[in-house]
Amino acid sequence: MNELTAIPTTTAKDWASDQEVRWCPGCGDYAVLKAVQRTMPDLNVAREKTVFVSGIGCSSRFPYYMATYGFHTIHGRAPAFATGIKLANPELDVWVITGDGDALSIGGNHTMHLLRRNLDCQILLFNNEIYGLTKGQYSPTSRIGTRSPSTPFGSVDRPVTPCMFALGSGARFIARGIDVHKNLPEVLKAAHAHRGASFVEIYQNCVVYNDDVFAGFTSREVAADKQLWLKAGEKMLFAGGTKGLALDADRLTLKVVDADDPAVITHDPTNKGIAGMLIELPPEGFPVALGVIFEDPRPTFESAVIEQNVAAAAGKAPDLQKLVSKGQTWQVEKEPRDL
Template structure:
């Protein structure tokens, strides 16, 4: 068995670099979840690339024993696109944060999603700029006090998954940094062929501690978390409650778990996916795979197009350079 096909363990995916995040940061949990997941995917370290931009999350490639690229602010999707087009056999992961991906990198994130490049995009959302000392970010809630919004933010926050849906993403999921089901979400994202967008709720213990406590705390988790499973009913609160469609108002409603109107999760239903992403206060938070509707990937279309354009043609650089309007500069005799 050669190096590219040997069985790996989580330890094989951990680099020799000292992991340096703030004590208690949710990034540690995400890193461990990814390292535990990689062996189950059966992928080779030599064919895996982690690409990041700028931010706390963007230190991630240093800690994976694979290829990695720590790029510039917001541009990880552009680098990932180039990497995948240059070598489609590579397994490309984009690691980014809410500021990196949705502020300076908003247009790059949009384009990699609409193009449907085959890659996994993990967006660590802590609703704050952690690396630059706690300024408010595109996902910060109205009223968030920070060094850049001392009187409270008046911006309406971006909803990452809705941004992805509007950008044409074909796979959208959510997870929580410390939740045991995060590896399952990562496996589903990897199994999808195309751009997989995964928002991970990640706690920043220094600048935005417990911002997600209203649905992550153990005491409320059963009541406030709806873990979606394709083909299964949308039940939560230990199955005592469920979601149904209010046909009069065309929105979701909470019903008794035994109610026959409880919706069965169909990831291809884009309309229901939009409702799940932006459920109102009092509803649980939708987690797991929210939307999945595969489509041809960007790199496969480019490869097919290039092959068709080159079919029956012979490579001749001189002929290409000389094609069209050309001229030759003759050297004039030296004049005194």
Template sequence: MNDATPIPTTTAKDWASDQEVRWCPGCGDYAVLKAVQRTMPDLGVAREKTVFISGIGCSSRFPYYMSTYGFHTIHGRAPAFATGVKLANPELDVWIITGDGDALSIGGNHTMHVIRRNLDTQILLFNNEIYGLTKGQYSPTSRIGTRSPSTPFGSVDRPVNPCMFALGSGARFIARGIDVHKNLPDVLKAAHAHKGASFVEIYQNCIVYNDDVFAAFTQKQNAPHAQLWLQAGEKLLFDGGAKGLALDTEALALKVVAGDDPAVIAHNPKNRGMAAMLIEMQQSEGFPVALGVIYEDPRPTFESAVIEQNAKAAEGKAPDLQKLVSKGQTWQVLKEPRAE
């Protein structure tokens, strides 16, 4: 298919493979899968130009369930495979599916580099704050006090904040969503529209090993006052508009004020300092959880820089494989005639 060929109209069913979906009943991964399958027809992309790449973990079964190209790869190394795929064929639409353990433990190094390089890919990090596939050990995002087979007395580790990790790694697009929330497709569309590495943390419930760990802001009765869905240019209001966020200029920090307070500020996704404040807001301190697009400030992508560099290096040169192979210290073994 070339660029002039129109992309066929598809439905969510067209993006679903014929494989039996095998996650625990009630797992949040089902909701994320359906959200992605519903979103793909709206993106204007072709299935044969779409690739889903995963590492190891519950979420990493994802490529089997998408009717696209895909790779189920090595623990933590999905970014390396994605980089190779994108450099080999920049026209492909590449998605990385990973979990909090896969991306931030063994894969922390690879996640950092794919973000700082700004490879044009969508990184969906399913965060359930636990290792589900290997039966409930604590993960890099598990909270202090988490009891698990590997921390029977409670974890004493300070958890990683995935979005802050991404911001510190140089991410130019950071967003958050919730597995079962109706707004997740909008977050996915925004991530896809961004040119560069789009980092999306998805709060995903593990019904077996960490059930309701996010209930304080995901349950219906808690959502209004505990969730802040961000929209560029709109005021930072939550709790039905009764509360808002303002900047405490003395402390250089956010503070909760009444919704009608003129000091309530509007969301500017290009403000990196404000993004850090929104990411680090703690419910325990009376703040809501920031959701939606937190930060977006595009810059040139990694693959575009590589393509440009290769083009300049090739200017005025004719391809000659034999000359390339013979370059440097080489020698040739000639077969001498056999003595009679």
């Protein structure tokens, strides 16, 4: 019996703290919080061995609402805190909660190094393509033309694609979900089952400063045609199973074909090249790739550090005094003072 099939010993209510949840009415953060609280019992993990770490932003209230250990840290530095926590106690189950502004602006450097090191943790990046907590300025993921207090004439920046950033940083697990979608818990379970840094981008609607920015693929009218939920070993089909993706061998890109076309690709999460194509599918004429896009495990950072420390200490007896006295030492004699 593995951790995903074990009989839950807790309920969603057990994972909810006694703190009043305070986000704007209708915020997508509520849905993500509920999805996480519903998911935790199925993971069969202990609350006292679980830690949620956040930086600064609307999403960073998250640790207050989980009945676990938690750290609400400083802007962009949640990955650094998470690294210290995991190295100090590798048995802890560490979750990093962050936003597009927190993780990809001031925290971009820290996020990159956590991913390349492959620390065993889950990173949930809430992407609403705007700075919400600081009242609606454009963020690293805001689209060209976004009007905000800091870009009154429209942003001219080319936005960051979070999953491509993760892929380029060496992440070994990359997935996408939608705040209110029923499949989000399954994505979270897959991220938790992966040993190493799991990067999950969650499209999250900001009802105040960027409402319906994802409506082009999340609204009920277009969802079936514009969402491609990937499953390992299954064909890449969407539009109610009538369309699929195939490789255009001449251009080395993906193309849309009819579902009965034998060229329809079967999803292989270990294929990094196809993963990059899926992440950057053009918005026109293509669906948005969701679910687990890339997964190719490798040894974790903390396991390598522990192994190195064990090897360094082999055959040695701890002797603090000997260590302090090593090398040049001297003693300062106190001179009598003339009175």
